[in-house]
Each structure stands twice: as C-alpha cells, then as structure tokens.
Amino acid sequence: MNKSTGILFKIISLSVVTVFLVSAMLWMGCQRTVPTSAPEPESAQPVTTLSKANPLIQAVMRVQDLHTAELMSYPDIIGTATGLTPEGTPAILVFSKSKLDIVTKKAELEKGQPLPSSIERIPVIVEYTGVIRPFKKPAPSTSHTGIQTPPIQLGTSGGWRYDLANGYCCGGTLGSLIQIGGSKYILSNYHVFEADIVSGGNNKTATTGDYIIQPGLIDVNCNAANAQNVATLVVKSSIPFNSNVDAAIAQIMPGMVQTDGSILEIGTISSSTVSAYIGQAVKKSGRTTGLTRSTVSALNATISVAYEDECAGGDAFTKTYTGQIVIANKRSKFLAGGDSGSLMVEDVATNPHAIGLLFAGSTSTAIANPIDEVLDFMGATMVGQ
Secondary structure (H helix, E strand, O other): OEEEOOOOOOOOOOOOOOOEEOOHHHHHHHOOOOOOOOOOOOOOOOOOOOEOOOHHHHHHHHHHHHHHHHHHOOOOEEEEEEEEOOOOOEEEEEEEOOOHHHHHHHHHHHOOOOOOOEEOOEEEEEEEOOOOEEOOOOOOOOOOOOOOOOOEOEOEEEEEOOOEEOOEEEEEEEOEEEEEOOEEEEEEOHHHHOOOOOOOOOOOOOOOOOEEEEOOHHHOOOOHHHOEEEEEEEOOOOOOOOOOOOOEEEEEOOOOEOOOOOEOOOEOOOOOEOOOEOOOEEEEEEOOOEEEEEEEEEEEEEEEEEEEOOOOOOOEEEEEEEEEEEEEOHHHOOOOOOOOOOEEEEOOOOOOOEEEEEEEEOOOEEEEEEHHHHHHHHOOEEOOO
16 A cells, blocks of 8 residues: 555554575575566466475464464564575564564563574574555556556555545555456455544545546546546455455446456456465466566465554554565566555466465565455455466
8 A cells, every 4th residue: 555645655563474485496486676677478377386385384374373472472573484494494474563682681680581592493593674664655567656547457546535535545456357156356454444433534434335446546646536536445354354465346337347357458368366485486467577587485374463444544443464474576577556456467478377366475485365265255256367
C-alpha cells in the first residue's frame, strides 16, 4: 500500500516468520539482486522436492513451530524461517530489524542469554531484514500508474475511491481476476480496498457497493474525479480477525475490466494454481515496480503484522498470520510500496499458475498469502486459460 501527499507508506511490523530452507543453491535467491528486466524463461522450472510435501521440510517445520514462541521473545527479532546456511546446511533463519551486534547486546541485557546458535542440532542464522511494511505506491516502459482505456488490464494502480484521511490518500494494486459463482471480481488486499473501518479522518468507512477506482488516489493527486470507477467493493473483512489472509474483492463493472483477467506484462494466466516451493522462480506485475522477478526463499512463515484502521493516522492493531510464503526482495527490486495486491505467479512465458497474493515486505524480504488459502476464503477460482 502507499500513501500520498508525500506518498507515505503504512508500516507493518513483522513479528514472526517461521520457515526452513533446505538447499545451498536455492539460498542464493535471498542474496542476489533481483533483475527487473530479465528475459522470460522458455519453460517452468522442474518440479523440486523442496515443498511442504517433502518429509524433510515437514520435519524441519515441526521443529520451527515448536520454537517459534521462544525465538519471538528475543528483542528486535521480527521473524524466523526455515532455510540454509551459506554452505547449504539446513538452518533456522532468524529475521531481525536490527544488526546482529545490537540483537546480541539486547538479548544479553534483556534476557540474560544470547540467541541460541543451534536448536535441536539445527544451526540458527540471524538475517537483518529491517522493518516489514505493507506495500499499498512509477513503472518502467509499460505504465502501471496511468489511466487505462477500458476494459483495463490488471496489475495496475487502484484502490478504494474514498481512501483518504488526515491529509493523506492511499492506494495499491488491482491484482488479478477471480470468479465466484457466475460473477467476476478484482482480487487485491484488504488494506488496499477495506482498510478504513472507522469514520475518522474522512467520515467514511469501507462499505459494500463503494467504488473501486483505476488508477488509485495516490496517482491522481488524491482526487477521485481524475480516475475511473471499475468495480464495486464487496466487504469480506479478512482483517482484523476473521482469516489467515490479507485479501479483498470488488465486482467488476460491465465493460470496465478485461474479462479474461489479463495482467499487464504477464497476459492471461492459468485457471489452476500451484503451491510454492523453495527456490521457485516467480514474477509479479504491480503498480510501483511493474514486472519483476525473484525466488521463493522460505515457506510456512508465521508473522505478526501491525495495521492502522484507516488510510493514515488511525489506531493500530496487530494480526498474526501463519503458513505464509517468503520471497527474496533485495533493495525492494521485487516488491515496493504500492505493489500490495499484486498476484505472484510462476515465472514462465505463457499462462503462468498463480502462487500467492503479495501484501507486505521490507527492503530485503517480501511476504505473500498462499493463493489457495485466499481462494478458499473467498469461495473463488482464478479466471484464466
């Protein structure tokens, strides 16, 4: 998500991420700069065993789950994950908003003991990520921020028509198209479509029937008259407490959205989905960074996220997610403010399968809801080939 008059980001504080990486070569995906204009691969990556179905991954995740609370109790630790040491040994990755020496000193002062170097013979590696933020914010050759001639493609700037409060306006990405019964809906994040749940700074709350616009307010100087209505909100309230996803939908208006679900610079996608696996090549099309590519770096993430109850200046509350997908995001090359709501798909040339719904991150890490969990919550299927 992104805020504007000054395009300000909502801050999400990631409290816990829990996953294990199990391959040295795949670990490089967390360390390299993600290209934004790499050539399309000709075919999908071969199926790997490093998924949640793998018995080794399952065993490591069980250890992870047993020790999540313990690791969360250390100062400045905002998450954990299952991954690899640089040498390729399975390890528990511990994510911190501070540098290792600061974490060590605070742990000794506040807990009287340092972080463990291993847990049940599994090495513990501290990785500095900084603060994790929700990504509700220009793009390369293809504009993801300009007003489109209807019917529009997705992967574009958009949001709730009234998403402004206390001198700020907000917006994110209209991610993809889904189907519920005989109707089609734009899929994005709760914090892009529904975040305003108090009549505070704008005397409004998000309500079923409200317009969703393209582009979002952040790209039209906070003036909805400069945008176009493309869909109507259907409040599902995935947040604050009702689900394990940050998701929202809006029913498309006749003639305003391409009914094949085409996404800018990706095109049409498959109507079926795939599960994430460690090392999986992925891409997304979003408002701020456009078409970008990266690699899945961890699975089974547990994270606590701090939200506000309106665009800006609202009261804060925290929601904890489990089973999330972690993606390498070095220097925000894959995901940045304003990309919230983007659909993450496999990095193949035609009709890629959906993998996750992106919603949060930092300058080194991105987080996605597993797409099947999102679809289950909505009672929906993907629109695609």
